[in-house]
Structures are given as structure tokens and as C-alpha cells.
Amino acid sequence: MAKTSSIERNKRRRRMVKQFAAKRAKLKAVVQDQAVPMEERFAAQMKLSELPRNSSKVRIRNRCELTGRPRAFYRKFRLSRIAIRELASNGQIPGMTKSSW
Numbered sequence: 320m321a322k323t324s325s326i327e328r329n330k331r332r333r334r335m336v337k338q339f340a341a342k343r344a345k346l347k348a349v350v351q352d353q354a355v356p357m358e359e360r361f362a363a364q365m366k367l368s369e370l371p372r373n374s375s376k377v378r379i380r381n382r383c384e385l386t387g388r389p390r391a392f393y394r395k396f397r398l399s400r401i402a403i404r405e406l407a408s409n410g411q412i413p414g415m416t417k418s419s420w
Contacts, residue, residue, distance in 0.1 A: 321387030329380050332373045339374035343367065 349355055349363035372378065381392045383399035391400040398406070407415045 321382065321389065325389075326382065326387040329382055332379050335371060335374040336376050336379060339370055340376075343370060343374060346370075 346363045346367040350360050350367065352360070355363075380389055381394065381397075382389050383392060383402050384397045385402045386399060388399040388401065392398075393400065393403060396403055396412070403412070403415075406412050408417060
């Protein structure tokens, strides 16, 4: 089980990304538009850098929903490999069976 503080920090980052997504996208569009004058693009870049760092999408860490484990994460299930194995062995994931040959 991951530390509760790590899990909560990641949840806070997800909320911040949602909160600032529109503002961040608008500023990024101005910065990347070559038709806009250089001064306006620079001003937009400065405003973008003033936003909280945790509002950036790249700072979110994929974690298991059950345990908070940061590694061996399956995006499709939003679970770690260990949690998937336990749930599949108990028959709690529909359509998934343990492989044997």
C-alpha cells in the first residue's frame, strides 16, 4: 500500500489539472501560434509559467485505484498487476480467467 500522502497529492494534482485545463490550453494555443506577435506570445508564456506547476498534466502519476501502487500499472483497468491478479483469481473481473497450459 502506498503512503496516503502520495495518493492524496496525486488526487490534488488531478483536481488542479481539471481546474486549469481551459486556461492552460488557451495560453498554449497563443504561445504556439506563429501569426501572433512575439511580444504577445512571450506574455502568454509568462502567464503560463505563473500557473501552478501541479496543474500540468504531465505531473500526474498513474497509480492503482485499490493500492496506490505507482508501478506495473494497467491503464485499461486502472489497477496494478498485483491487484489485477488477485481480482482475476477471485473471479471479480468479468471475462478474465487465469491462464494455464
